Amino acid sequence: MSVETLEYTAKDFSSDQEVKWCPGCGDYAILKAVQRAMPMIGVKRENIVFVSGIGCSSRFPYYMNTFGFHGIHGRAPALATGVKLANPDLSVWQVTGDGDALAIGGNHFIHLIRRNVNINVMLFNNRIYGLTKGQFSPTTNLGQKTKSSPQGTIDNPFNPGELVLGANGYFFARATDTNPKGMTEIFVEAEKHQGTSIIEILQNCVIFNKDIFTDVTGKDVKLDNQLHLEHGKPMIFGSQSNKGLVLNGFKLEVVTIGENGITEDDILVHDAHEEDSTLHMMLVKLHMPAVMGIIRSVKTDSFEVRMKRQVEEVAKKSPYKSVNDLLVSGETWEIK
Amino acid sequence: MGTTAVKEIDKVVIKFAGDSGDGMQLTGTQFTGTSAMLGNDIATFPDYPAEIRAPQGTVAGVSGFQVHIGHAHIHTPGDTPDVLVAMNAAALKANIKDVQKGKTIILDTDNFHRKDWEKAGFDEDPLVSGILRDFHMVEAPITSLTRTALEGLGLDNKSIIRSKNMFALGMVYWMFSRPLEYTERFLDSKFANKPEIHEGNVKALKAGYHYADTIEALSSASTILPADMESGLYKNVMGNEATAWGFLAAAEKAGKELFLGSYPITPATDILHELAKHKHFGAKVFQAEDEIAGITSAIGASFAGDLAITTTSGPGLALKGEALGLAVMTELPLVVVDVQRGGPSTGLPTKTEQSDLMQALYGRNGESPVVVIAAKSPADCFSMAFRASKIALEHMTPVLLLTDGYVANGSQPWKILKTEDLEDIKPHEAEKTMQNWQPYERDVDSLARYWAYPGMAGYEHRIGGLEKDELTGNVSYVPENHQKMINTREEKVQRVANYIPELEVDGEQEGDLLVVSWGGTYGSLLTAINQCTGLDKKVGLAHFSYIKPLPRNTAEVFKKFKKILVCELNKGQFVKYLRGELPEFTYQQFNKTQGLPFRVIELTHAINQILEEK
Numbered sequence: 006m007s008v009e010t011l012e013y014t015a016k017d018f019s020s021d022q023e024v025k026w027c028p029g030c031g032d033y034a035i036l037k038a039v040q041r042a043m044p045m046i047g048v049k050r051e052n053i054v055f056v057s058g059i060g061c062s063s064r065f066p067y068y069m070n071t072f073g074f075h076g077i078h079g080r081a082p083a084l085a086t087g088v089k090l091a092n093p094d095l096s097v098w099q100v101t102g103d104g105d106a107l108a109i110g111g112n113h114f115i116h117l118i119r120r121n122v123n124i125n126v127m128l129f130n131n132r133i134y135g136l137t138k139g140q141f142s143p144t145t146n147l148g149q150k151t152k153s154s155p156q157g158t159i160d161n162p163f164n165p166g167e168l169v170l171g172a173n174g175y176f177f178a179r180a181t182d183t184n185p186k187g188m189t190e191i192f193v194e195a196e197k198h199q200g201t202s203i204i205e206i207l208q209n210c211v212i213f214n215k216d217i218f219t220d221v222t223g224k225d226v227k228l229d230n231q232l233h234l235e236h237g238k239p240m241i242f243g244s245q246s247n248k249g250l251v252l253n254g255f256k257l258e259v260v261t262i263g264e265n266g267i268t269e270d271d272i273l274v275h276d277a278h279e280e281d282s283t284l285h286m287m288l289v290k291l292h293m294p295a296v297m298g299i300i301r302s303v304k305t306d307s308f309e310v311r312m313k314r315q316v317e318e319v320a321k322k323s324p325y326k327s328v329n330d331l332l333v334s335g336e337t338w339e340i341k
Numbered sequence: 342m343g344t345t346a347v348k349e350i351d352k353v354v355i356k357f358a359g360d361s362g363d364g365m366q367l368t369g370t371q372f373t374g375t376s377a378m379l380g381n382d383i384a385t386f387p388d389y390p391a392e393i394r395a396p397q398g399t400v401a402g403v404s405g406f407q408v409h410i411g412h413a414h415i416h417t418p419g420d421t422p423d424v425l426v427a428m429n430a431a432a433l434k435a436n437i438k439d440v441q442k443g444k445t446i447i448l449d450t451d452n453f454h455r456k457d458w459e460k461a462g463f464d465e466d467p468l469v470s471g472i473l474r475d476f477h478m479v480e481a482p483i484t485s486l487t488r489t490a491l492e493g494l495g496l497d498n499k500s501i502i503r504s505k506n507m508f509a510l511g512m513v514y515w516m517f518s519r520p521l522e523y524t525e526r527f528l529d530s531k532f533a534n535k536p537e538i539h540e541g542n543v544k545a546l547k548a549g550y551h552y553a554d555t556i557e558a559l560s561s562a563s564t565i566l567p568a569d570m571e572s573g574l575y576k577n578v579m580g581n582e583a584t585a586w587g588f589l590a591a592a593e594k595a596g597k598e599l600f601l602g603s604y605p606i607t608p609a610t611d612i613l614h615e616l617a618k619h620k621h622f623g624a625k626v627f628q629a630e631d632e633i634a635g636i637t638s639a640i641g642a643s644f645a646g647d648l649a650i651t652t653t654s655g656p657g658l659a660l661k662g663e664a665l666g667l668a669v670m671t672e673l674p675l676v677v678v679d680v681q682r683g684g685p686s687t688g689l690p691t692k693t694e695q696s697d698l699m700q701a702l703y704g705r706n707g708e709s710p711v712v713v714i715a716a717k718s719p720a721d722c723f724s725m726a727f728r729a730s731k732i733a734l735e736h737m738t739p740v741l742l743l744t745d746g747y748v749a750n751g752s753q754p755w756k757i758l759k760t761e762d763l764e765d766i767k768p769h770e771a772e773k774t775m776q777n778w779q780p781y782e783r784d785v786d787s788l789a790r791y792w793a794y795p796g797m798a799g800y801e802h803r804i805g806g807l808e809k810d811e812l813t814g815n816v817s818y819v820p821e822n823h824q825k826m827i828n829t830r831e832e833k834v835q836r837v838a839n840y841i842p843e844l845e846v847d848g849e850q851e852g853d854l855l856v857v858s859w860g861g862t863y864g865s866l867l868t869a870i871n872q873c874t875g876l877d878k879k880v881g882l883a884h885f886s887y888i889k890p891l892p893r894n895t896a897e898v899f900k901k902f903k904k905i906l907v908c909e910l911n912k913g914q915f916v917k918y919l920r921g922e923l924p925e926f927t928y929q930q931f932n933k934t935q936g937l938p939f940r941v942i943e944l945t946h947a948i949n950q951i952l953e954e955k
Contacts, residue, residue: 083638
């Protein structure tokens with residue numbers, strides 16, 4: 006992969022296709038943030054591939070002026086894995102939604118993470134099925150009324166981050182579609198991470214699940230209800246920047262600096278690189294404040310690196326230099 | 342070698358049968374390998390239960406390996422054994438109905454106690470009841486003789502009992518004048534790190550050989566002289582192994598890296614095993630989390646420029662259906678191997694059948710044409726895997742290669758091909774010189790689109806499962822475009838007929854009856870029609886390796902015969918297809934669905950019956 010600064014602008018990544026999401030859809034902001042991130046990752050356009058499954062978000066590849074593959078429902082992780090293994094030099098991005106990734110594609114999702122193939126996954130979580138017009142999804146809040154749950158859902162929802170950490174994920178980040186700068190930064194970091202990077206984006210479906218995240222993203226509440234993590238920095242948030250997280254036994258607790266003798270030194274410092282995911286899991290599960298930014302980013306070998314290494318090792322030892330050597334190997338006999 | 346004169350015979354069918362843990366597959370494979378080295382023609386048929394260790398001593402747990410060796414040319418593993426080796430009462434029970442009177446049965450009498458024959462389902466002791474009266478019986482206490490032979494080696498009882506298959510093999514080696522060296526070499530390498538086990542096996546093998554000589558197990562030992570085979574270098578190959586090698590050869594020939602996405606399933610898994618051994622060729626062998634990920638990862642690899650394949654059996658093909666449609670829509674090269682087994686559902690995992698043909702042709706949503714081809718023998722798997730790759734890469738289409746449990750697990754001598762003797766493969770790629778390349782621009786003759794993949798600057802494009810504009814590949818909902826694309830995708834597959842061999846006829850080239858077959862039944866059908874040559878009627882055999890598209894001269898061949906009989910191991914799927922494709926002919930059919938290959942005698946009966954009808 007090239008690391009030179011390439012002379013691209015966001016515009017170079019916009020395709021000639023008309024964008025067909027609903028007016029006001031959160032996807033527009035994500036598309037813009039991705040197109041802004043692309044010139045910053047230092048990869049040539051022909052070496053970038055966007056892969057998707059089915060759903061509103063999965064139309065994304067059509068709008069990127071890179072290589073793109075719009076696949077079938079739930080299978081994008083496997084498609085993307087095939088792309089990456091065929092050519093490990095590619096920068097591979099998967100675009101998916103809460104239904105595509107966590108319902109029909111749940112199996113592929115966890116196995117992608119388990120293998121740790123170097124793919125960046127943008128998981129647009131709007132807690133609803135959009136393209137099929139408003140059924141509940143695996144992340145819909147318990148009890149919510151939707152077209153397919155007129156009396157309210159009785160299924161417990163998934164929290165995507167819990168699944169990622171449960172599958173031994175090495176990179177998990179969370180962003181909101183209302184924070185373009187935050188998204189772009191995370192995308193660039195995700196590309197740098199060697200392994201599966203999962204980015205959950207809380208995305209507003211203006212038609213079928215409007216404002217489902219306003220208690221987190223609303224202009225008046227976002228400073229008090231979101232904690233933006235930075236590696237090595239204390240977990241401080243709030244409109245007055247005076248709230249923080251501490252550990253109270255086995256639980257996270259919100260405290261106020263200056264009250265009850267709490268000082269900044271008492272606040273937890275974020276360590277995204279810690280291999281033990283216990284604290285990361287607590288952060289993922291925290292309801293208020295909702296935790297944003299890179300929650301976990303731990304270095305390890307990615308799948309395709311191991312694959313390449315293994316191929317090279319066996320090639321060194323193998324007595325076969327060409328297929329002909331293989332064909333004449335073993336017990337053979339000559340008939341005159 | 343004994344002192345008695347050795348009798349030359351033309352061919353012999355031997356069946357080794359015992360408990361599924363008795364090592365009968367290994368015993369059969371060893372006899373096969375030894376005979377191959379002597380230059381015999383060979384066909385084998387392993388027949389084993391789906392369970393790894395089925396209940397011991399029961400008929401359900403019997404594992405068998407039938408091998409047919411000949412000085413004459415051989416095309417089937419034989420209808421009925423000339424020699425049955427039954428290591429226990431259940432093995433006798435399971436196989437005795439197939440042994441004709443006067444033939445030889447070798448028994449391990451140590452496994453014929455009352456509890457043994459009761460468990461096997463005999464009402465009385467078969468050794469005294471008289472049911473064995475008409476056979477040439479070799480009743481030997483194989484287990485106790487093995488134990489005696491291995492005394493003093495310090496082996497535990499389990500290891501001693503596990504060596505008894507070598508004793509039985511030694512006996513059969515003497516009976517057919519086979520040397521022991523091949524198996525000794527095998528044991529040398531298999532037990533290189535276990536000297537005492539190695540010694541036990543070699544001792545058992547030799548003890549069996551000398552025992553047969555001493556008791557003169559047959560009135561005299563026989564031998565089968567080498568077959569009259571085309572000159573060249575040979576090796577014994579199994580179907581699944583040959584399939585794997587065909588793909589490796591195709592990748593090398595095409596200058597492509599090979600990608601396999603696969604999920605284990607009987608009886609296809611050995612292709613995955615074999616390719617996993619050969620990562621040194623750069624083969625990327627990806628064991629996926631399920632069948633769907635197997636094929637979709639392969640489609641992803643194909644999009645990115647690899648020769649991509651996926652391997653499965655019937656139930657797996659059902660799971661891959663949607664993704665295969667994606668490969669049809671995106672017009673990417675892809676080979677899907679379906680090693681057919683008995684169905685529906687889980688069916689008969691270790692048994693053979695040809696009942697996935699309709700699924701291969703039509704088992705997808707929408708109008709979804711793919712090329713469908715089939716291998717006719719274990720060695721032919723090499724050529725057809727190579728051919729499937731060539732068609733996929735040159736015509737930008739998914740290709741479905743059908744083999745079956747019989748062909749996949751069977752083996753035969755294969756005249757080794759060199760890659761330089763194989764046809765070239767030229768992937769249908771976009772070239773730098775192309776002006777204004779469009780993703781769905783096509784070659785005027787083949788209608789193949791031009792493959793451009795990530796890494797090729799200036800060729801960035803998007804494709805997917807939504808209907809494509811006929812040129813740009815952008816999403817198109819235009820009614821006329823959809824109809825045109827449906828017709829084009831079908832026409833592209835049909836035009837493959839211009840690039841494949843024409844249909845050839847074995848036996849009479851015109852006349853009274855044309856027998857039609859496809860896939861793994863070729864050997865049985867060829868043997869059957871060869872046995873019909875003495876008749877006053879003229880019988881030919883048209884065997885199809887290419888099913889969709891049909892060879893161009895199919896109707897021409899059909900016209901030359903008065904009657905057509907289509908023989909298949911299903912309820913009549915190919916005949917249904919032929920009735921649709923070439924409705925001007927009248928077809929009769931002969932079908933079998935027992936999870937077993939055709940017997941030659943069944944086929945000759947069916948052929949004679951049709952010939953006798955007015």
